[in-house]
Amino acid sequence: MGKEEEIVDMIVNGPKNYLRNVSVDNVIFGYHQKELKVLLQRPRGIAKWMLPGGYIKRTETIDEAAKRIAKDRTGLDKLFLKQFLAFGSPSRIKDPSFTPKILSTLNELQIDEDHWMFDYFVSVCFYTLTEFSLVTPNGALYAEECQWWGIENIPPMLYDHGEMIEEALKALRLHIYHYPIGYELLPQKFTLPEIHTLYETILGKKLDSRNFSKKLMATGIIKKLDEQRNIGAHRAPYLYIFDKEVYDNALKEGLALII
Amino acid sequence: MGKEEEIVDMIVNGPKNYLRNVSVDNVIFGYHQKELKVLLQRPRGIAKWMLPGGYIKRTETIDEAAKRIAKDRTGLDKLFLKQFLAFGSPSRIKDPSFTPKILSTLNELQIDEDHWMFDYFVSVCFYTLTEFSLVTPNGALYAEECQWWGIENIPPMLYDHGEMIEEALKALRLHIYHYPIGYELLPQKFTLPEIHTLYETILGKKLDSRNFSKKLMATGIIKKLDEQRNIGAHRAPYLYIFDKEVYDNALKEGLALII
Numbered sequence: 001m002g003k004e005e006e007i008v009d010m011i012v013n014g015p016k017n018y019l020r021n022v023s024v025d026n027v028i029f030g031y032h033q034k035e036l037k038v039l040l041q042r043p044r045g046i047a048k049w050m051l052p053g054g055y056i057k058r059t060e061t062i063d064e065a066a067k068r069i070a071k072d073r074t075g076l077d078k079l080f081l082k083q084f085l086a087f088g089s090p091s092r093i094k095d096p097s098f099t100p101k102i103l104s105t106l107n108e109l110q111i112d113e114d115h116w117m118f119d120y121f122v123s124v125c126f127y128t129l130t131e132f133s134l135v136t137p138n139g140a141l142y143a144e145e146c147q148w149w150g151i152e153n154i155p156p157m158l159y160d161h162g163e164m165i166e167e168a169l170k171a172l173r174l175h176i177y178h179y180p181i182g183y184e185l186l187p188q189k190f191t192l193p194e195i196h197t198l199y200e201t202i203l204g205k206k207l208d209s210r211n212f213s214k215k216l217m218a219t220g221i222i223k224k225l226d227e228q229r230n231i232g233a234h235r236a237p238y239l240y241i242f243d244k245e246v247y248d249n250a251l252k253e254g255l256a257l258i259i
Numbered sequence: 260m261g262k263e264e265e266i267v268d269m270i271v272n273g274p275k276n277y278l279r280n281v282s283v284d285n286v287i288f289g290y291h292q293k294e295l296k297v298l299l300q301r302p303r304g305i306a307k308w309m310l311p312g313g314y315i316k317r318t319e320t321i322d323e324a325a326k327r328i329a330k331d332r333t334g335l336d337k338l339f340l341k342q343f344l345a346f347g348s349p350s351r352i353k354d355p356s357f358t359p360k361i362l363s364t365l366n367e368l369q370i371d372e373d374h375w376m377f378d379y380f381v382s383v384c385f386y387t388l389t390e391f392s393l394v395t396p397n398g399a400l401y402a403e404e405c406q407w408w409g410i411e412n413i414p415p416m417l418y419d420h421g422e423m424i425e426e427a428l429k430a431l432r433l434h435i436y437h438y439p440i441g442y443e444l445l446p447q448k449f450t451l452p453e454i455h456t457l458y459e460t461i462l463g464k465k466l467d468s469r470n471f472s473k474k475l476m477a478t479g480i481i482k483k484l485d486e487q488r489n490i491g492a493h494r495a496p497y498l499y500i501f502d503k504e505v506y507d508n509a510l511k512e513g514l515a516l517i518i
Contacts, residue, residue, distance in 0.1 A: 019280040019281075019379060019381065020278075020279040021278040021279050021280050021281050022280050022281040022347070022381045056347065058379055059349060060349070061347060061349070062345060062346075062347035062348070062381055083344060083345065086342065086345045086383045087321075088315065088320055088321035088383070089320035089321070090317060090318060090319070090320070120278060120317055122278065122315070122321055122383065124345045124347070124383070174437055177436075177437075178433055178436075
């Protein structure tokens with residue numbers, strides 16, 4: 001089945017192959033040179049934006065569903081997705097501005113307010129963080145646009161998707177103290193100012209640089225190399241790499257990076 | 260409707276009133292004098308234990324469902340429930356030791372493996388922490404026993420409920436660094452050794468007591484009173500209270516208690 005046929009099949013035969021009343025949404029954060037952005041899509045004919053999300057196949061776990069959907073929207077299949085919160089209330093997807101018409105126009109299907117897709121859905125939310133220059137944004141079939149938005153500049157969002165972004169950011173900012181976030185966001189060899197800037201961007205605040213470096217080194221997740229980068233006259237900062245073993249263990253067990 | 264009739268109605272007419280494919284489970288931690296326990300129930304005729312959990316009514320949010328179920332099992336309705344993770348995979352509730360027979364025997368209802376209650380369920384999990392002497396454990400109708408178990412001594416668990424307890428404990432131990440956990444677990448006026456013991460019990464490790472007190476005071480969530488408790492000759496430690504305003508704000512916004 002092609003992508004479009006798969007979606008028609010989902011609309012018509014949905015509950016045979018997909019779970020009812022529960023779906024996933026992904027908050028895909030992109031980092032690039034001191035900027036933190038989030039990947040959003042705008043459904044055809046609607047003035048609001050939404051997160052990449054979708055239904056869960058009966059044959060997959062919720063993590064697999066989130067991964068499949070993230071891959072569809074970004075082209076990347078090695079994303080580290082972290083579940084952070086489920087949203088569920090009887091009214092959560094009853095936004096009058098997102099009429100079922102969007103999907104109806106897609107294939108001249110009849111979809112009304114009673115359709116299973118507009119029932120009460122609990123959405124299990126995941127976030128991920130990637131180097132955004134690696135991503136080729138690719139909206140769902142019902143999307144007219146799919147692009148990055150700066151997190152300080154989020155457009156009007158459908159349903160509770162604005163709140164999902166806020167909660168994802170809170171979770172990310174809490175996890176950054178306990179998990180090594182950043183492996184995919186920096187070049188393999190990086191300088192202390194580079195990793196310092198990454199943390200400042202994610203936390204949205206200034207961090208004392210001497211204190212930050214000291215605490216980060218104390219966790220053992222980065223190692224100093226006997227190698228410098230020449231960035232100008234008299235400026236050759238040392239390079240660092242992540243210690244993969246310590247890093248992987250910290251991902252599983254957590255660490256306490258206290259900044 | 261009485262409790263029993265409500266359950267029969269749920270079994271027979273379930274999907275009309277409850278969500279399909281998504282449920283909630285609660286990890287209810289109890290603290291009392293240096294012990295951390297978890298409330299479990301054992302279904303009739305089964306040698307494994309399970310968490311208090313249940314289905315979500317179409318008229319309630321997931322938080323309301325978790326609260327209703329926690330109240331049914333503990334008698335307490337002011338519990339602070341914190342969502343920590345959703346579990347979902349096609350095989351998660353296919354444990355052959357928990358046959359649908361349990362529910363069948365309940366009211367001579369015919370319930371087989373195809374019944375909606377044994378479909379693929381995503382479970383959204385919450386934890387809570389309470390003073391366990393306040394709780395009157397009250398199992399579900401299908402339960403033969405409902406009691407506290409020490410967290411170092413968990414009995415064989417049904418499905419993925421053992422993993423849920425582990426993940427709840429991980430979440431609690433992470434949150435304790437960021438949220439003020441303990442308001443309900445200590446007397447209104449408490450000593451520094453009392454709150455120190457609470458944190459050590461939850462974290463499962465020793466904490467340097469001078470350093471702990473210093474860091475805790477720095478967060479501003481507790482205030483020293485001009486009042487001492489007499490606990491013996493020459494021993495009269497000062498009493499402290501939570502600063503409710505700082506505490507409530509920290510619950511919402513988080514804090515960084517770094518121990």
